[in-house]
Amino acid sequence: MLEGAIMAQTISTPTASPSGAARRLWLIIAGAALAWLAAYNIIQPLADWLTFTLIGLERGSHLGESLAFFLYDVPKILLLLGGMIFAISTLRSFFSAERTRALLGGRREGVGNVLAAGLGVLTPFCSCSAVPLFIGFVESGIPLGVTFSFLIAAPMVNEVALVLLFGMFGWGIAALYLLAGLSVAIVAGVIIGRLKMERYVEDFVWQIKGGGGAVAEQRPTWAERFAQAWQSTREIVGKVWLYVVIGIAVGAGIHGFVPADALAGVMGADAWWSVPAAVLLGVPLYANAAGVIPVVQALMAKGAALGTVLAFMMSVVALSLPEMIILRRVLKPRLIATFIGVVSAGIIAIGYLFNLVI
Amino acid sequence: MLNVKVLGSGCANCKRLEALVRKTVADRGLDAEVEKVTDYAQMMRWNIMQTPGLVVNDVLVSAGRIPSEAEIAGWLA
Numbered sequence: 001m002l003e004g005a006i007m008a009q010t011i012s013t014p015t016a017s018p019s020g021a022a023r024r025l026w027l028i029i030a031g032a033a034l035a036w037l038a039a040y041n042i043i044q045p046l047a048d049w050l051t052f053t054l055i056g057l058e059r060g061s062h063l064g065e066s067l068a069f070f071l072y073d074v075p076k077i078l079l080l081l082g083g084m085i086f087a088i089s090t091l092r093s094f095f096s097a098e099r100t101r102a103l104l105g106g107r108r109e110g111v112g113n114v115l116a117a118g119l120g121v122l123t124p125f126c127s128c129s130a131v132p133l134f135i136g137f138v139e140s141g142i143p144l145g146v147t148f149s150f151l152i153a154a155p156m157v158n159e160v161a162l163v164l165l166f167g168m169f170g171w172g173i174a175a176l177y178l179l180a181g182l183s184v185a186i187v188a189g190v191i192i193g194r195l196k197m198e199r200y201v202e203d204f205v206w207q208i209k210g211g212g213g214a215v216a217e218q219r220p221t222w223a224e225r226f227a228q229a230w231q232s233t234r235e236i237v238g239k240v241w242l243y244v245v246i247g248i249a250v251g252a253g254i255h256g257f258v259p260a261d262a263l264a265g266v267m268g269a270d271a272w273w274s275v276p277a278a279v280l281l282g283v284p285l286y287a288n289a290a291g292v293i294p295v296v297q298a299l300m301a302k303g304a305a306l307g308t309v310l311a312f313m314m315s316v317v318a319l320s321l322p323e324m325i326i327l328r329r330v331l332k333p334r335l336i337a338t339f340i341g342v343v344s345a346g347i348i349a350i351g352y353l354f355n356l357v358i
Numbered sequence: 359m360l361n362v363k364v365l366g367s368g369c370a371n372c373k374r375l376e377a378l379v380r381k382t383v384a385d386r387g388l389d390a391e392v393e394k395v396t397d398y399a400q401m402m403r404w405n406i407m408q409t410p411g412l413v414v415n416d417v418l419v420s421a422g423r424i425p426s427e428a429e430i431a432g433w434l435a
Binding site: 135 | 401409422
């Protein structure tokens with residue numbers, strides 16, 4: 001009897017305290033969400049009050065409108081970035097490169113490309129892991145074209161770009177960007193697969209025989225998921241916030257001082273050369289991807305066409321010089337050139353399509 | 359003596375992990391040598407898909423994240 005009671009107690013005690021901790025964890029998350037919502041709703045009146053009441057600038061004046069725009073947009077975008085990247089990182093903790101590889105194993109081309117592009121968006125990815133990931137995919141027998149669909153989608157449809165597009169243009173354009181990015185990744189992957197370029201992968205990749213299997217994956221607890229998400233949120237926001245602030249400052253200047261439609265001639269839908277020019281311009285701009293979007297938004301308000309602007313953005317994030325240099329370790333120049341060519345063509349096609357349709 | 363390898367090509371997280379491992383070893387006065395592996399062909403012996411990876415006595419213990427100092431100390435104990 002007594003023994004049974006003690007056993008029941010030892011069994012119940014350890015489960016009781018984690019559930020208490022879990023309740024506290026969810027309370028913290030809920031509290032943070034409420035505080036976030038309150039802050040998000042207070043920034044517009046606060047920015048107006050600061051600009052027009054406290055500083056006393058006139059409504060409708062260049063300087064006043066620019067400052068109010070800046071004071072509203074900076075906290076808004078930073079709040080959006082923080083909140084949504086935390087949510088996305090938590091979601092991503094359910095995906096891993098290993099699981100993605102297992103899901104892609106043995107898929108036919110076509111279906112494989114679609115799945116790879118989709119997983120490219122959801123799997124946590126850092127361009128510094130591009131090489132081991134590439135080797136891991138190819139070595140386990142995933143077709144080259146399918147691997148490329150993943151490698152194109154992962155950086156192009158990244159969370160910072162999506163959050164900024166959502167914050168500055170609304171969900172419609174963010175969704176368009178997501179669809180366009182997935183399409184480019186799928187089609188470019190299919191084309192690269194058809195070109196049969198396996199011999200332009202560096203030879204050592206085919207010789208690697210992975211020995212000791214990967215670490216046994218353990219299911220993380222919610223506390224671990226949130227802790228990990230919090231860490232990556234701090235890391236990402238810490239890396240991009242300055243670019244965002246500078247970008248918004250430049251954007252605010254353009255908003256207040258550049259006359260409307262000043263750019264319609266250069267970046268409007270009628271200037272046929274603007275789309276390829278935008279793609280070309282975007283390649284060396286990788287580091288400033290976070291700062292580019294606020295500027296681009298201001299350009300659009302002054303008459304630049306949506307397709308041109310989206311093409312520019314995609315080129316900034318998908319065709320970055322640093323990533324090409326990293327990938328050169330496993331790809332021969334011919335395959336790198338093909339990769340750049342096919343992706344550029346896809347982005348240009350998307351740019352023209354949007355300029356034509358919208 | 360323990361042999362510890364940090365697998366990574368020089369990304370920010372790889373450097374951070376290496377520093378953390380060295381700190382753990384120094385703080386606890388452990389008898390371990392810490393190596394950095396930057397060659398991909400060698401790194402792939404452990405079949406990792408995401409850097410940084412951590413290898414203790416030829417066994418991969420973590421990949422794709424920076425473990426906490428307590429975890430690292432546990433593997434080195």
